Amino acid sequence: MNKGIHRCPSSLQMENTYVPELLDGTEEGLYLGLDLGGTHLRVLLLELAHGTPIREQVKKYHINSDLRVGSAIRLFDYLAECVSDFVIEQGLQDVELPLGFTFSFPMIQHSLDIGMLVTWTKTFNCPDAMNVDVVNLLREALDRRGDTKVKVIAILNDTTGTLIQGSTLDHNTAIGLILGTGSNACYLERADRVEHWETERHGEREVIIDIEWGAFGDNGVLDFIKTDYDRENDANSLIANSFTFEKYISGKYLGEIVRVVLAKLTKDGLLFVGEHTPGSLLVPGNLTSDLVSDIEQDSVDGGNSSTRKVLMKFGIIPDEEDVKIVQYVCEVVSNRAALLVSICLAVLLKRIDKESVTIAVDGSLYKHHPRLETWIKQYIPLLAPKHEFKMIHAEDGSGKGAALVAAIAQRLQERLN
Secondary structure (H helix, E strand, C coil), X not given: CHHHHCCCCCCCCCEECCCCCCCXXXXXXXXXXXXXXXXXXXXXXXXXXXXXXXXXXXXXXXXCHHHHECCHHHHHHHHHHHHHHHHHHCCCCCCCEEEEEEECCCEEEEECCEEEECCCCCCCEXXXXXXXXXXXXXXXXXXXXXXXXXXXXXXXXXXXXXXHHHHHHCCCEEEEEEECCCXXXXXXXXXXXXXXXXXXXXXXXXXXXXXXXXHCCCCCCCHHHXXXXXXXXXXXXXXXXXXXXXXXXXHHHHHHHHHHHHHHHHXXXXXXXCCCCCHHHHCCCXXXXXXXXXXXXXXXXXXXXXXXXXXXXXXXXXXXXXXHHHHHHHHHHHHHHHHHHHHHHHHHHHHHCCCEEEEXXXXXXXXXXXXXXXXXXXXXXXXXCCCEEEEEEXXXXXXXXXXXXXXXXXXXXXXXX
16 A cells, blocks of 8 residues: 555555545535446436435436447447436526536546546447546537536546445545445545645645555465465456456455355365266356355355255255355355455554544445455454444445535535635
């Protein structure tokens, strides 16, 4: 982290988000959020009174696959069309509306409203947007329509949004954590420690730093915990030797690590003995993390019905011993993920060093895995014993968070003007 924040070679990007403070309770009025992260986009209207959301309208739009590849102008024209449709539907086309844009793709920020796309991920690939400011692309698309008074004033990712959304629920929030298909975290850093700051400074005391920890270890520093199972999981992934940390802990890969272990035990004659080879279990990607959560629920309840149900999907009729082994493998893999996340959160708590810190969390894995939260809450006090913390579930940081960051951005603008 220190290397990254001082612009030295590091597998942590430690990106400056240029969000220098949280809501202060003076924010009033209407704000828009635009959330682009997958096959759907959402437009959201948030009404604030004394910095607290009092009304919320959301609309979801599908992005066709042909728009996700090819020309960026077509994609951004469609985003602008959805924003206009939503604003006109609300009867707000003649009202000046500040918009925060959640853009969940790797980017480099030069200010609160400049985000240069580094690379597309997921199912997107519009080459002409690479190394381009996506805020500008959206502004130009809205200008071409000219049918609303929407002003794009901030860009962020879902992790930053989660921290900000968490701060409306608990003002001690200083860490945002995403534990879903992917994983990332951000936190409130002392401004004087941050080297990368391209805009003029105005005596900021803190700023949110986006760690981009999914790629932690891409330079080899985490290889000492890599097992043969991890190597195979990496080899089966879309891009090998990337997103090292994410491959240990996130929902996209947890099920695959379990599957690799079970396949090895089966091949070694230690599992499903006497069964016909469970062919479909040997296919990469077939055991998903939601199934691991189901099996873990059995371990919590002391039962085995979910485990049996999951194995039946693969045509396996397990004996009692098989069930115990499968449950144990799921426990070991899940527990390691919880421990690795806890180690990093403990380091953040020590670095922030405040009396009490709240960690705002969102993401499908965190929500659906029956034991991750319990384990994390057990491990952190062992790793950072002097640091008081609590965890809250801050849902929809990517939507609400975008509108809330727009409110902060507008307040900062007014103060400087």
